[in-house]
Amino acid sequence: MAEKKTESMNLVQEIFLYFLAGIRRTLLRFKKRKKIKEILTVYYMEAKSARISGRKVAWITSGGPVEPLIAMDVIPVYPENHGAMIGASKMGTDLCETSESMGYSTDLCSYARSDIACATVNGGPIGGLPRPDMLVCCNNICGTVLKWYEVQARYFNVPLFIFDTPFCHTGFSEEVRRYVRRQLDEYVLFLEEACGKKMDHERLSNVGKLSLEAQRLWQAVLDTTVNRPAPMSAFDAFYHLALIVTLRETREAVDYYSRLLERMNDRVARGIGAIPDEKHRLLWDNIPIWHRTRWLSEKFASHNACLVADTYTSAWCGSMKYIDENNFFDSMAEAYTRIYLNIGVDEMARMVLAMVDKYNVDGIVMHSNRSCKPYSLGQYDIAKIVEKERGIPSLIIEADMVDERSFSESQVATRIDAFMEMIKAMRQ
Amino acid sequence: MITAGIDIGSISTKAAVLSDGKLLGTRVIFTGYHAEAAGRTVFEELLTELGLERSAIRRVISTGYGRNSVKFVDKAVTEITCHGVGAFYLDPGARSIIDIGGQDSKVIVIDEKGKVKNFAMNDKCAAGTGRFLEVMARALEVDLGVFGNLSLKAGSPSRISSLCTVFAESEVISLISGGEHRENIIAGIHESIAARVAAMANRVGVVPPLVMTGGVAKNMGVVKALEKKLEMTIRVSEYAQVNGAIGAAVLGMSMK
Numbered sequence: 001m002a003e004k005k006t007e008s009m010n011l012v013q014e015i016f017l018y019f020l021a022g023i024r025r026t027l028l029r030f031k032k033r034k035k036i037k038e039i040l041t042v043y044y045m046e047a048k049s050a051r052i053s054g055r056k057v058a059w060i061t062s063g064g065p066v067e068p069l070i071a072m073d074v075i076p077v078y079p080e081n082h083g084a085m086i087g088a089s090k091m092g093t094d095l096c097e098t099s100e101s102m103g104y105s106t107d108l109c110s111y112a113r114s115d116i117a118c119a120t121v122n123g124g125p126i127g128g129l130p131r132p133d134m135l136v137c138c139n140n141i142c143g144t145v146l147k148w149y150e151v152q153a154r155y156f157n158v159p160l161f162i163f164d165t166p167f168c169h170t171g172f173s174e175e176v177r178r179y180v181r182r183q184l185d186e187y188v189l190f191l192e193e194a195c196g197k198k199m200d201h202e203r204l205s206n207v208g209k210l211s212l213e214a215q216r217l218w219q220a221v222l223d224t225t226v227n228r229p230a231p232m233s234a235f236d237a238f239y240h241l242a243l244i245v246t247l248r249e250t251r252e253a254v255d256y257y258s259r260l261l262e263r264m265n266d267r268v269a270r271g272i273g274a275i276p277d278e279k280h281r282l283l284w285d286n287i288p289i290w291h292r293t294r295w296l297s298e299k300f301a302s303h304n305a306c307l308v309a310d311t312y313t314s315a316w317c318g319s320m321k322y323i324d325e326n327n328f329f330d331s332m333a334e335a336y337t338r339i340y341l342n343i344g345v346d347e348m349a350r351m352v353l354a355m356v357d358k359y360n361v362d363g364i365v366m367h368s369n370r371s372c373k374p375y376s377l378g379q380y381d382i383a384k385i386v387e388k389e390r391g392i393p394s395l396i397i398e399a400d401m402v403d404e405r406s407f408s409e410s411q412v413a414t415r416i417d418a419f420m421e422m423i424k425a426m427r428q
Numbered sequence: 429m430i431t432a433g434i435d436i437g438s439i440s441t442k443a444a445v446l447s448d449g450k451l452l453g454t455r456v457i458f459t460g461y462h463a464e465a466a467g468r469t470v471f472e473e474l475l476t477e478l479g480l481e482r483s484a485i486r487r488v489i490s491t492g493y494g495r496n497s498v499k500f501v502d503k504a505v506t507e508i509t510c511h512g513v514g515a516f517y518l519d520p521g522a523r524s525i526i527d528i529g530g531q532d533s534k535v536i537v538i539d540e541k542g543k544v545k546n547f548a549m550n551d552k553c554a555a556g557t558g559r560f561l562e563v564m565a566r567a568l569e570v571d572l573g574v575f576g577n578l579s580l581k582a583g584s585p586s587r588i589s590s591l592c593t594v595f596a597e598s599e600v601i602s603l604i605s606g607g608e609h610r611e612n613i614i615a616g617i618h619e620s621i622a623a624r625v626a627a628m629a630n631r632v633g634v635v636p637p638l639v640m641t642g643g644v645a646k647n648m649g650v651v652k653a654l655e656k657k658l659e660m661t662i663r664v665s666e667y668a669q670v671n672g673a674i675g676a677a678v679l680g681m682s683m684k
Contacts (some may be wrong), residue, residue: 192597
């Protein structure tokens with residue numbers, strides 16, 4: 001009885017959200033300067049009322065191939081983006097504790113812990129994610145997602161598609177290409193079955209083009225920081241990133257990044273920097289410490305240091321070079337396999353060195369992320385390689401992207417202060 | 429020019445006064461609850477001892493975890509930089525420094541001018557710090573001052589394998605109830621600290637000549653265990669505990 005009541009209440013809520021989303025979307029259409037928050041609000045409202053609009057919702061990993069979902073009119077939802085929102089709103093510790101009382105280990109990724117907890121209590125900053133109709137899990141970012149998505153598939157009792165991208169230790173072989181390419185066909189079959197309709201390949205190709213356009217624009221936005229002073233910092237990039245993760249294959253994302261690029265170019269032309277007096281340029285590595293971005297940004301700014309680039313936000317356009325615009329579908333196999341977190345440490349170090357040169361940085365700040373092993377493994381080696389090749393020092397900060405219990409402010413402050421004193425002394 | 433350095437650590441607060449680069453005096457007190465008060469007290473007491481007026485001091489630099497809590501200083505500098513400068517002042521040949529303080533341990537590599545080239549600090553954990561030793565001294569009912577000498581008499585050091593201070597303490601308690609000699613347990617504790625600090629030292633590329641600073645440098649047991657683990661001789665200055673404060677005072681001379 002109680003269940004029936006909740007269900008009907010949910011339905012009323014969803015109908016209300018559906019109409020509200022319609023109004024907000026129309027209003028947004030006429031708005032010239034759309035804010036990221038407004039775009040995301042409409043996106044989550046539409047996803048939460050998908051049952052009313054008759055659309056399906058798929059949960060997908062951040063590095064997963066999303067374009068086929070869009071071509072099938074499925075709304076993609078990203079638990080990791082949700083995890084970042086939970087972290088930024090400082091709700092991570094509570095949710096992590098909830099999942100720990102459910103029996104999950106504190107050593108498990110805090111995105112996974114907070115997402116698993118959130119699904120059961122509909123907590124977090126947006127009252128939980130919309131219920132999925134299917135799950136798409138691509139292991140190019142880590143191995144944890146396999147078990148995490150299996151847990152959620154059981155919990156919601158929905159089909160799960162696992163897209164397996166072998167780790168590229170040194171290169172990319174023909175066998176791997178064939179293996180991953182074949183899974184793309186299986187993926188399409190999975191979607192056709194789940195949606196009860198055929199894939200429109202022409203539409204997919206158009207979605208691919210839009211996705212590529214957004215990625216190019218995003219890279220162009222990030223590249224504006226080669227200028228001195230940098231018009232934006234990595235902390236700004238962490239904010240603007242949301243659309244390239246969740247809505248990269250949409251006109252909205254393309255429009256948003258076109259305007260952002262204009263704004264950044266204008267700042268460059270007028271010599272306006274992200275911080276008042278940029279004296280030192282740094283590179284950030286790993287996922288942001290979402291619950292401390294403002295504190296960190298102010299801390300570095302107090303040393304006149306600007307984090308001008310990072311390995312994280314560029315990951316969403318890092319494998320553009322493998323995409324064939326005229327054959328998007330086939331080239332997805334390589335592009336989705338050779339992403340930053342799925343390559344060997346030597347290649348990662350080469351990419352970091354290229355960024356050190358391109359953005360002309362004086363030091364690297366590495367977040368050794370307790371939650372993200374694939375990202376944190378190899379940091380000491382990369383730091384050594386960069387030190388040897390370019391004579392540039394690295395600082396390693398121990399923390400966690402969401403779980404505030406793994407962060408000690410005074411200890412991190414001392415490390416940052418000491419690192420900046422060292423850089424200043426070296427440049428004297 | 430007379431300058432002063434105040435090093436406010438988690439356990440003790442140290443002060444040093446220099447006149448034209450010559451050490452006039454040092455002082456150590458317990459930090460206690462109030463970091464700011466400890467900083468002020470140690471400074472005033474040292475001035476009284478030296479018969480100096482506050483106005484005679486051209487610059488005061490603070491360091492240590494409480495460095496930002498004292499407002500009367502000219503500048504706050506981290507203990508990494510200060511220990512580097514202090515060790516270089518006391519021993520210009522030094523190229524690496526191991527500093528084990530109350531709540532953290534660090535390894536610093538400096539260049540031939542005394543500038544910091546690289547450093548590493550312990551992560552969020554008390555293992556390998558002075559606090560670890562304090563906890564163990566309490567469990568063993570031994571005064572921390574005799575810890576070092578006792579461990580040098582050990583026949584075969586016990587094995588303390590846990591990295592966690594709390595778990596290591598329960599390991600020590602079971603060794604006590606198992607009838608193990610105190611000396612062996614203490615030597616085991618020192619080896620456990622040495623293993624942890626040595627790993628950090630190797631990570632940053634420790635090079636000789638190596639000096640040790642911080643309060644724990646007074647403990648010969650830890651020094652010997654580290655020398656064995658790193659296969660390197662360690663020099664310990666008589667001013668090891670006040671090295672950070674001395675470094676701060678030295679920095680005061682060159683500050684613009």
